[in-house]
Structure formats: structure tokens, C-alpha cells
Amino acid sequence: MIDFYTWFTPNGRKVSIMLEECGLDYTTHAVNIGKDEQFDPAFLKISPNNKIPAIVDRDNGRSLMESGAILMYLAEKSGKFWPQDPDGKWKTVEWLMFQMGGVGPIFGQVHHFERAAKEDVPYGKKRYGTECRRLYAVMDAHLEGKSFFANDEYSIADIAILPWVARYEWQHVDLADYPNVKRWFDSLMARPAVQRGMEIPAG
Ligand SMILES: N[C@@H](CCC(=O)N[C@@H](CS)C(=O)NCC(=O)O)C(=O)O
The missing domain is CATH 3.40.30.10 (Glutaredoxin)
Structure with a gap:
């Protein structure tokens, strides 16, 4: 438990x-x-x-x-x-760390400057918004012809990135501009466990 x-x-x-x-x-x-x-x-x-x-x-x-x-x-x-063969294991860690060191901190700053900041800070919006869209472009290029981030197998790398992409509207991002990310996102959001996880905590 x-x-x-x-x-x-x-x-x-x-x-x-x-x-x-x-x-x-x-x-x-x-x-x-x-x-x-x-x-x-x-x-x-x-x-x-x-x-x-x-x-x-x-x-x-x-x-x-x-x-x-x-x-x-x-x-x-x-x-x-988390595949344990060396290639699958380290590809998964690579994209998990991409989320931890890139997507999480940068998208978090976008959410702050777009929604929470007590004053309008155009420089912060521009700096983090630009980097956010660069990260979407990196993800889109990586997902070309692939269903998942690491070794084409559903993994903790996908699970880490998904809830950040789920806030694309907060980031003023149109997923249609990143068709591979959109395809990946739509397929994961169709999973019942993902839908349940996105509702927690309840209420
Ligand atoms: N690197 C941490 C970041 C966790 C984090 O930033 N949590 C935020 C909510 S998403 C929080 O608890 N903030 C409260 C605070 O900073 O006081 C992780 O990935 O777990």
C-alpha cells in the first residue's frame, strides 16, 4: 500500500x-x-x-x-x-530527464507568467513561451514515426511528459502545430488509467 x-x-x-x-x-x-x-x-x-x-x-x-x-x-x-535492457532503460531515463530538467521547469514558468504572476511581465512570458515552443518542436521531431518517447514502448518517460502537455491551453499552444505530439497525446489520453489518473485528487 x-x-x-x-x-x-x-x-x-x-x-x-x-x-x-x-x-x-x-x-x-x-x-x-x-x-x-x-x-x-x-x-x-x-x-x-x-x-x-x-x-x-x-x-x-x-x-x-x-x-x-x-x-x-x-x-x-x-x-x-521501464524496460531493463540497456538500450530501453537508458532511452527511458534520457526522456524522463528531458521532462524533469526541461519540460517541467520551463512549462511551469509559462504557467506562472501566463496565469499566476501578480504583475504582467512580458519578458518572462516571451522567454519561457519561446523555450516552451522550442521544446514542443523537439518533441514533435522526436515523435515522427514513433508512438512513444523511448524505444517505441509506453514508459515512465511518456507518463512524465503527458500531464504537462495536457495543459497546452495554459501555454497558448495549438497542438495542431505539432501533429506528432498531438497524435501521441490523443492516443495516451484514450487510456482509461490515464483518464483516472488525471482526475486525482478527486473533487
Ligand atoms: N522537481 C519536483 C517539482 C515538484 C513541484 O514543483 N511541486 C509543486 C507543485 S507542481 C509544489 O509542490 N509547489 C509547492 C511549493 O513550491 O511550495 C518534482 O518533479 O517532483
């Missing part, structure tokens, strides 16, 4: 999609980051960087923060979505 700490964000949804895809037993704990619940001392023991998502695996008492690490842990625990 996994205790899963999350909120309504792409980083949280990477993990809820993975839990649903793997069919692992879990209990969701909503951490309202709008009310600073991530600074609760009990939560900081699990997630010392005061961010969701985080998990505690009740089977062994292990706690983990950082969505990329959690995805690798759950893949190893379930034996799913």
Missing part, C-alpha cells in the same frame, strides 16, 4: 497516472499547496523540499519525494513501464 501526497498539478498527476497504470494499491492525501500545507512539519519529514508529489510505501516504510524518482521507484516495484 502506497500513501500518495499530491495536489491538482502536472507533477502530481505523473504519479497518479503511474499508480493507476500499475494497478498498485494507494491512498491519496491531498496537500493544498495554495494553503501552504506543504510546509506542515509532518509533510516536511516525507518531502523535505516542501513540494508534492511524495509517497510513503507502507510495505517497507520508504518515503520518496521528486516525481522522477517516484516514477522510477514505482516502475521497479511493479516491473512495469
Whole structure:
């Protein structure tokens, strides 16, 4: 049984999609980051960087923060979505890290400057919007003739990128401009486990 700490964000949804895809037993704990619940001392023991998502695996008492690490842990625990032959393994890590180091931080800044900033900052919008569209172009070129990011097999790399692309409207991105990304996105969004994962936390 996994205790899963999350909120309504792409980083949280990477993990809820993975839990649903793997069919692992879990209990969701909503951490309202709008009310600073991530600074609760009990939560900081699990997630010392005061961010969701985080998990505690009740089977062994292990706690983990950082969505990329959690995805690798759950893949190893379930034996799913992380091929272990050297080529598949490292291609998956490569595109997972592309998400962790590129898509996540840059799209997150786009969301901030487009929706949350208390003042209009054209420079921030332009800088991160340009980089966001460059990343879409990289993904689109990579997905040409492929169904998935790594070794043409559904993996934690796809699961990591998907909830960020799902907010394309927040990014003022038209997926029709990136047809390979759109094809990939539509096929993954048709998966029942993805649809369930995108609804967590519920309510
Ligand atoms: N690199 C981290 C980023 C996690 C992250 O940025 N979480 C945000 C929500 S998406 C958060 O909890 N923010 C609260 C805060 O910074 O105080 C991961 O991938 O897990």
C-alpha cells in the first residue's frame, strides 16, 4: 500500500497516472499547496523540499519525494513501464530527464507568467513561451514515426511528459502545430488509467 501526497498539478498527476497504470494499491492525501500545507512539519519529514508529489510505501516504510524518482521507484516495484535492457532503460531515463530538467521547469514558468504572476511581465512570458515552443518542436521531431518517447514502448518517460502537455491551453499552444505530439497525446489520453489518473485528487 502506497500513501500518495499530491495536489491538482502536472507533477502530481505523473504519479497518479503511474499508480493507476500499475494497478498498485494507494491512498491519496491531498496537500493544498495554495494553503501552504506543504510546509506542515509532518509533510516536511516525507518531502523535505516542501513540494508534492511524495509517497510513503507502507510495505517497507520508504518515503520518496521528486516525481522522477517516484516514477522510477514505482516502475521497479511493479516491473512495469521501464524496460531493463540497456538500450530501453537508458532511452527511458534520457526522456524522463528531458521532462524533469526541461519540460517541467520551463512549462511551469509559462504557467506562472501566463496565469499566476501578480504583475504582467512580458519578458518572462516571451522567454519561457519561446523555450516552451522550442521544446514542443523537439518533441514533435522526436515523435515522427514513433508512438512513444523511448524505444517505441509506453514508459515512465511518456507518463512524465503527458500531464504537462495536457495543459497546452495554459501555454497558448495549438497542438495542431505539432501533429506528432498531438497524435501521441490523443492516443495516451484514450487510456482509461490515464483518464483516472488525471482526475486525482478527486473533487
Ligand atoms: N522537481 C519536483 C517539482 C515538484 C513541484 O514543483 N511541486 C509543486 C507543485 S507542481 C509544489 O509542490 N509547489 C509547492 C511549493 O513550491 O511550495 C518534482 O518533479 O517532483
